Amino acid sequence: MSLPYILTPEAKVPAADRLRAMFNDDKVRIVPELADCMGAKAAEMNGFEVIMVSSGDLACAMTGIPDLQLLSIDDFVRVTEQITHMTPMPLIIDADDGFGLGRALNAQYGCMRIMQAGAAGVLVTDTSELGRKGQLPISDACLRFRAARAGLDANGHHGFLIARCDSDIINDFENTVERCAAYIDAGADMLCVLWMHKIPSRTKKIEAMRSLRDALNAKGGKYVNFPMWYPDLCGKTHDPEEVSMQDLKDLGVYKLTGVHFSCHAAMLAMLDVGRHVLKEQTNDYVDYHFDDTGYKTFTTMSMFGLTDGSWVEAENAFVREPQDSIAQRNADYFVRAEDVHDPDKQS
Structure with missing residues (x-):
């Protein structure tokens, strides 16, 4: 029986390496955007492979205030440590403009601390400083991304950098291409053109994504088939103008897509x-109502290492008698034979 993730050798494999290894196939992976260990555990049980902390969800969960960029780097570090200590899934942090004020130094320092906390990488935007409307000039945005890159690479790490571009790809296509190329030069590992999903037509969405891919491919070298993130996957069934996962796969460059x-x-x-x-x-x-979902648990505690006995085994190794173990006593009460954690494996 395996020990909890935090105690296993797998924890020593850098999360960024585990994330990059996923891109060796042609799969497009859905990335749940969440705020805490409960969301991460649910994503893990569902079978997702990579997760992201949403700055908006984290702000609401921690403060009860919308995402007005009031969170500190300590807030992000704390949730990063909590999540990465309980799941092997690579965790990406939505760092907005680089953890406050939009200064490049904030981005460098924040990314360094996020990597030390166990994250796989970050998403950083090119938005203006201090929450002002619009984007930074390309040169200033690149300074921010270079600073983030430096922070992600500090202390022997090699974190994953997603550069978010907020350009209007329909009305300002050439600027979007110029920015994307510059962000790749600044050290980005992946690009996210934020408002791609706001284009009102599925056909135009696909045309825009294909045109951006082709424009970057025409530059050759490192720009060819550069990995992309599609923002905020929405409902295809109720809105036929939304792109599907197959649409993204057919384009050949999309590797991740977020979903709230x-x-x-x-x-x-x-x-x-x-x-x-x-x-x-x-x-x-x-x-x-649990029966309607296919899952069944007496309490949430049974989901976190009591049912599989991992924490029971871990604590029992250091007590004289099994009943001296808090995990053992909790498992005896909270774990029930009728619990179902994986409906797909039920007969």
């Missing part, structure tokens, strides 16, 4: 269940 569901789903569930608990004056609703 974790915090939204948690809030919806809490609102729905809470309304029923208050109305019915019981907690029955949780029990019988």
Whole structure:
């Protein structure tokens, strides 16, 4: 029986290396954007392979305030340490303009600390300083990305840098291409053209993505088939103008796409269940609605190393009697035979 992730040799493999190794195939991976260990554990149980901390979700979860860039680098470091110590999935951090104020030095220092905390890398934007409207001039944006690159590479690390470009690719295509090429030169490992998903037509979205790919390929060398991130994958079924995962795969350069569901789903569930608990004056609703999902747990504690016995085994190695182990006593109570953590493996 394996020990918890934090205690295994796998933890010694740099997260950025694990992330880069994923790009050796032609798969496009969905990246859940989340805010805490609960979201990370759910993503891991679902079978996702890489995750991101959303600055917007983190702001709401930690402060109850929208993402007005009030979070500090310490806030990001804390959640990075928490998540990377409990899951082997590579974690990307949404660093906005480089962890505050938009100064290049902030980006360098913040990225260095994020790597020390165990992240695979960061996403950094080219937005103007101090939350002002618009983008930095290309030269200033490149200074920010170079600073982020320096921070990601400090102390022997080689973190993964996603450079977000906020240009209007439809009305300012040449500028978008120029920026993307410059950001690659500044050390980006992947590009994200933010407003690609805001183009109102699926056909025009695909044309824009293909044109950007072809324009970069025409430059040759390191620009050829440069990896891309598609922002905010949306619903295809209810909106036929949205691109599909197959559309992204067919383009050949898209490797990751973010999707916001974790915090939204948690809030919806809490609102729905809470309304029923208050109305019915019981907690029955949780029990019988779990059956609709295919999952079944007595409590969340059974999901975090009690059912598979990893933390039980870890603590039992250092106590005289099994019942001196907190993990053992909790497992005896919280783990139930009817728990289902992987519906796809149930008969």
